[in-house]
Amino acid sequence: MAEKVIMSGNEAIARGAYEGGCVFASAYPGTPSTEILENMPQYKENVYSEWAPNEKVAAEAAIGASIAGVRSFCAMKHVGLNVAADPVFTVAYTGVTGGLVIISADDPGQHSSQNEQDNRNYAKAARLLMLEPSSSQECKDYMKMAFALSEKFDAPVLFHVTTRVCHSKGIVELGERVEADYIPYEKKITKYVSAPANAKKMRVNLETKLQMMEEYANTCEINQPEWHDKKIGVVTSGISYQYAKETFGENASYLKLGMTFPLPTKLIEDFCAQVEKVYVIEEMDPYLQEFLQIHGIECVGKPVIPTFDELNTDIVREALTGEVPESYESELKSVVRPPSLCAGCPHRGFFQAIKKKKNLMINGDIGCYTLGANAPLNALDTAICMGASLSMAHGASQAYKMVGAETKAVGVLGDSTFFHSGITSIMDSIYNQGHSISVILDNRITGMTGHQQNPGSGFTLMGKEAPEVDIPALLKAIGMKEENIHTVNPNILEEVDKALDACIATDEPSVIITRWPCVLKKFSQQDLDEFPTMNKHQCEIDQDKCKNCKMCVKTGCPALMSTKDKVEIDKTSCNGCTICKQVCPFNAISEVTR
Amino acid sequence: MSEVKNILLVGVGGQGTILASKILTSGLMEAGYDVKMSEIHGMSQRGGSVSTQVRYGDKVLSPIVGKGSADVIVAFETMEALRWLPYLKKGGSIVVNDFVINPAPVNQGQAEYPEGIIEDLAAKVKVVSLKAGDMATELGNPKAMNVVLLGALVKAIGTLDDVDWMKHIEKNVKPKFVELNKKAFQAGYDFK
Numbered sequence: 001m002a003e004k005v006i007m008s009g010n011e012a013i014a015r016g017a018y019e020g021g022c023v024f025a026s027a028y029p030g031t032p033s034t035e036i037l038e039n040m041p042q043y044k045e046n047v048y049s050e051w052a053p054n055e056k057v058a059a060e061a062a063i064g065a066s067i068a069g070v071r072s073f074c075a076m077k078h079v080g081l082n083v084a085a086d087p088v089f090t091v092a093y094t095g096v097t098g099g100l101v102i103i104s105a106d107d108p109g110q111h112s113s114q115n116e117q118d119n120r121n122y123a124k125a126a127r128l129l130m131l132e133p134s135s136s137q138e139c140k141d142y143m144k145m146a147f148a149l150s151e152k153f154d155a156p157v158l159f160h161v162t163t164r165v166c167h168s169k170g171i172v173e174l175g176e177r178v179e180a181d182y183i184p185y186e187k188k189i190t191k192y193v194s195a196p197a198n199a200k201k202m203r204v205n206l207e208t209k210l211q212m213m214e215e216y217a218n219t220c221e222i223n224q225p226e227w228h229d230k231k232i233g234v235v236t237s238g239i240s241y242q243y244a245k246e247t248f249g250e251n252a253s254y255l256k257l258g259m260t261f262p263l264p265t266k267l268i269e270d271f272c273a274q275v276e277k278v279y280v281i282e283e284m285d286p287y288l289q290e291f292l293q294i295h296g297i298e299c300v301g302k303p304v305i306p307t308f309d310e311l312n313t314d315i316v317r318e319a320l321t322g323e324v325p326e327s328y329e330s331e332l333k334s335v336v337r338p339p340s341l342c343a344g345c346p347h348r349g350f351f352q353a354i355k356k357k358k359n360l361m362i363n364g365d366i367g368c369y370t371l372g373a374n375a376p377l378n379a380l381d382t383a384i385c386m387g388a389s390l391s392m393a394h395g396a397s398q399a400y401k402m403v404g405a406e407t408k409a410v411g412v413l414g415d416s417t418f419f420h421s422g423i424t425s426i427m428d429s430i431y432n433q434g435h436s437i438s439v440i441l442d443n444r445i446t447g448m449t450g451h452q453q454n455p456g457s458g459f460t461l462m463g464k465e466a467p468e469v470d471i472p473a474l475l476k477a478i479g480m481k482e483e484n485i486h487t488v489n490p491n492i493l494e495e496v497d498k499a500l501d502a503c504i505a506t507d508e509p510s511v512i513i514t515r516w517p518c519v520l521k522k523f524s525q526q527d528l529d530e531f532p533t534m535n536k537h538q539c540e541i542d543q544d545k546c547k548n549c550k551m552c553v554k555t556g557c558p559a560l561m562s563t564k565d566k567v568e569i570d571k572t573s574c575n576g577c578t579i580c581k582q583v584c585p586f587n588a589i590s591e592v593t594r
Numbered sequence: 595m596s597e598v599k600n601i602l603l604v605g606v607g608g609q610g611t612i613l614a615s616k617i618l619t620s621g622l623m624e625a626g627y628d629v630k631m632s633e634i635h636g637m638s639q640r641g642g643s644v645s646t647q648v649r650y651g652d653k654v655l656s657p658i659v660g661k662g663s664a665d666v667i668v669a670f671e672t673m674e675a676l677r678w679l680p681y682l683k684k685g686g687s688i689v690v691n692d693f694v695i696n697p698a699p700v701n702q703g704q705a706e707y708p709e710g711i712i713e714d715l716a717a718k719v720k721v722v723s724l725k726a727g728d729m730a731t732e733l734g735n736p737k738a739m740n741v742v743l744l745g746a747l748v749k750a751i752g753t754l755d756d757v758d759w760m761k762h763i764e765k766n767v768k769p770k771f772v773e774l775n776k777k778a779f780q781a782g783y784d785f786k
Contacts, residue, residue, distance in 0.1 A: 337697035339641050
């Protein structure tokens with residue numbers, strides 16, 4: 001009997017890639033996709049896997065491996081596909097050599113994202129064969145299937161998953177690895193060089209491929225009607241199928257589509273013709289619904305089903321049957337619990353110092369430090385996308401200059417985000433001789449997504465030691481003046497303060513690099529050597545000296561437990577960063593050895 | 595087809611709900627159930643309110659526990675029990691850790707932590723309240739609080755006594771913490 005294990009969707013995708021004969025995998029981490037690549041090194045005998053500096057690079061590396069002749073994939077969160085869109089649109093034209101799969105993990109409900117976007121639209125816009133699994137088992141099976149389909153149609157496959165598919169666990173029956181043949185690349189300029197003369201022919205050829213794909217979608221095993229009662233027919237895909245099935249059970253028939261681009265016109269028309277009423281149940285955009293409507297099929301979908309946020313069975317049931325579950329309520333009200341920077345987070349010192357400065361417009365970025373915008377720090381003005389902080393600060397600094405405003409613009413991002421897309425931004429500021437302050441919060445790892453290695457951290461995904469980007473040397477090489485580069489320990493407020501003053505005083509582009517590891521990081525020997533005092537101490541409040549002024553509490557450290565009468569430090573959470581000690585006006589806080 | 599059972603493990607990021615639910619699902623699989631579990635990663639883990647949802651039965655479809663459908667809720671932090679109360683099924687029970695973690699708005703003096711939560715809940719539903727933090731500290735490590743609560747949860751579910759839970763602790767916990775966690779589980783299970 002085949003082995004059965006419990007796996008998250010992401011673990012199952014990794015397993016499916018292994019079983020599907022994949023040889024190359026690349027990604028930039030991003031919730032909810034991160035664990036796909038994190039689960040690849042266990043298959044390192046057969047699959048080479050790596051973290052790329054950003055999603056575009058990951059996609060291009062996977063495209064290169066595919067054209068070279070092996071099965072490959074890249075994975076990213078939904079917004080990552082915006083970054084990678086450029087190569088993805090064109091590889092749809094060239095096609096592949098070895099099977100190529102592009103995984104997009106969307107985040108309906110924005111559990112951990114700056115926006116909500118339905119990347120099924122990318123399949124339609126770029127004309128990519130799309131698969132949508134609805135469970136961990138399907139994640140594995142569809143992934144295995146995806147490589148073969150990519151080769152069959154000479155086309156990349158968009159593998160579309162969502163948070164609940166990625167992060168839910170279910171039982172998966174394991175299979176064997178198929179040893180896909182290495183398909184030696186043959187030089188074929190008309191196929192792989194997408195210059196206009198060739199691309200025009202590729203565009204025509206793509207239409208032929210799409211017709212073949214649609215014919216396949218009409219009959220393939222993952223697009224089959226599930227017949228029960230024919231009063232209601234549900235057209236659905238992905239996780240929404242589970243909610244639909246839980247709502248109606250055998251009181252409805254289902255057309256659960258596993259392959260959703262190109263959509264199977266004939267299959268959908270036949271199914272809908274056999275049922276009395278059609279419901280389209282899908283998360284986010286009316287992707288399937290609009291297809292049905294274009295084909296003149298009357299159906300109930302949006303806006304009866306919400307057009308944004310994630311769905312669940314309660315929402316589907318209430319929308320379509322009006323039933324609301326009975327539940328308990330209390331007169332007591334719970335208080336919201338927003339996420340915050342951890343106790344001992346090295347970003348806190350920086351934000352504590354910068355929030356004291358006047359006349360700054362502080363552009364944030366995507367990572368833990370976005371939390372610098374939360375009360376009581378309130379130390380950010382903007383957060384848009386990966387890398388935007390530095391370029392926005394540059395643009396703002398030029399604008400302020402033009403209108404004669406006194407405000408100084410600052411951009412703040414982390415080490416991994418700097419490597420992702422901050423380097424070109426700072427180059428813009430240096431080249432165009434802007435006036436912004438760039439801040440790189442180097443905590444020696446990719447923090448928010450759960451500690452992935454990056455080009456500055458000294459190790460690769462597969463655990464090999466790696467050269468580290470020397471950030472000050474890089475900045476000098478692209479023209480930043482040495483006197484405008486300030487490397488500081490963010491846990492020493494005075495150091496940060498001095499660096500900020502120096503940057504505010506100059507009219508030239510300047511940079512502050514804070515260098516201190518994330519407190520949650522698994523420290524390398526190098527970290528231990530470079531930061532010997534790290535996590536060796538804790539702070540303690542002398543209640544006799546404490547005047548309960550709450551200055552320490554205003555740092556937002558979650559280790560500080562404040563009540564009306566006093567403040568205490570929680571021993572299990574304090575990591576001894578001493579920021580509270582430095583802001584205490586009464587010297588009531590001291591450091592003790594842990 | 596037997597009914598699907600719903601369990602919610604709720605708490606604050608960093609309290610170890612994920613390990614507890616990992617051991618739970620591992621045991622449920624051994625008991626022969628189809629199991630699904632859902633958790634949220636990323637931003638919400640940084641000290642925010644977190645939930646792990648576990649569903650089991652002959653066949654489980656959605657991985658999410660709906661409102662009014664949880665058979666048992668185990669709250670690793672007191673106020674989280676209150677927050678998730680609307681998810682409890684009529685006649686369901688709550689295992690609540692008598693353990694407070696102030697959310698930022700309370701620490702900043704912008705809100706007050708509600709008083710009398712456990713009494714309020716106990717007036718409405720079946721509540722098992724324990725000081726799992728103190729119990730774990732007595733056993734030698736406050737971090738084993740999560741497994742104390744798992745023990746209490748398994749007891750509250752009531753139908754999973756045949757599972758060899760110690761084996762699943764061994765499978766999911768680092769070797770040097772196995773003994774501690776076995777004791778923690780037992781302490782939670784034996785709590786009256």
